[in-house]
Amino acid sequence: MRDFVQIERMLLRRCRSVHNPSNDSDTEVGLAENVDLLVPPYVVPSTGAQVSLSSAIGLVNRYCAKLPSDIFTRLVPQNRLIAVNCNGMVRYRAELLLPINSPVKKPIVLETPVDSKKLAQMAVALEVGDFKACRTLHQAGELNDHLLPVGRESIADLLSQLDEDPDEWAPGISAKVGSARRKQLYDKRVAxxxxxxxxxxxxxxxxxxxxxxxxxxxxxxxxxxxxxxxxxxxxxxxxxxxxxxxxxxxxxxxxxxxxxxxxxxxxxxxxxxxxxxxxxxxxxxxxxxxxxxxxxxxxxxxxxxxxxxxxxxxxxxx
Known part of the structure; x- marks a missing residue:
């Protein structure tokens, strides 16, 4: 029972973090009920696949988890909330920066302030403002027409078609690829x-x-x-x-x-x-x-x- 109590405390602390703010206003209390009515979903005409305001954050997180990585890479999108004073009321804008190995390098910015922190995070993840996260990822080929992330498996299939050195054993070289005796030179690249x-x-x-x-x-x-x-x-x-x-x-x-x-x-x-x-x-x-x-x-x-x-x-x- 003590372990479950500790887990509950950890979850509550997590829910109050900046990445998932707590409901601190009357607007956010009823946000879960009618959030998808605030902004039209993004729809792919060819397949009918769509992503709504409430599912946009999950789709962006799922895309980041599918990016190629190793044990040292932390594939987490950076979300920054910006408080704006509009006619004496505090509203919020958001800026979303995808991981460094994502082809989308420019920050995705929500220019139009909204009433709550959570809504700002959802809006910048979907398509509000001049920049769009899900739409940008789809147009860049990072999401397919079913709005699913192009994962490591698709990248591996693409690399397997590059016939530079398809065999584990190369002619004239007795050492196995990847072993300490096998020496290969690679071209250096600069940004x-x-x-x-x-x-x-x-x-x-x-x-x-x-x-x-x-x-x-x-x-x-x-x-x-x-x-x-x-x-x-x-x-x-x-x-x-x-x-x-x-x-x-x-x-x-x-x-x-x-x-x-x-x-x-x-x-x-x-x-x-x-x-x-x-x-x-x-x-x-x-x-x-x-x-x-x-x-x-x-x-x-x-x-x-x-x-x-x-x-x-x-x-x-x-």
């Missing part, structure tokens, strides 16, 4: 947003701050000497980079370093000489027979810049 992003004299450029937050200290197995690592948020200095392009909004992502599990926040906020000095003299990553060459043809068109955290520049994580 297209970083192509031709080198700052040019006389042209505007943008500085991006890389803020690291220590989430979990390294385990005793990975840190046998029991070294103590400070949280990068407590450092006086931090790093960023310059870009001639405005990068798309990138949600915080995880980085698993020797110092522990980190969360990286990327915020927009002579440089070439410092960049060269850091990589050649400090990190010693440049070979002696290589020349430092930086122009539009360089694969990664960004420059690392030194930054100092001042009293008027607080932590960007909030």
């Amino acid at each position: 297209t947003a970083l192509h031709e992003a080198l700052p040019v004299k006389g042209s505007p450029c943008y500085i991006y701050v890389m803020e690291l937050e220590l989430l979990k200290e390294p385990s005793p197995e990975s840190n046998p000497k029991r070294r103590r690592f400070a949280n990068p948020l407590d450092y006086e200095y931090l790093f960023g980079f310059l870009s001639a392009k405005v990068l798309p909004k990138i949600p915080p992502f995880a980085a698993y370093l020797r110092q522990g599990d980190m969360r990286v926040h990327l915020v927009r906020a002579s440089t070439q000489h410092f960049h060269h000095y850091i990589f050649k003299n400090v990190l010693q990553l440049c070979k002696a027979n290589l020349d430092f060459h930086l122009d539009a043809s360089t694969p990664i068109n960004t420059l690392v810049v030194p930054l100092r955290r001042g009293s008027d520049f607080p932590s960007l994580i909030g």
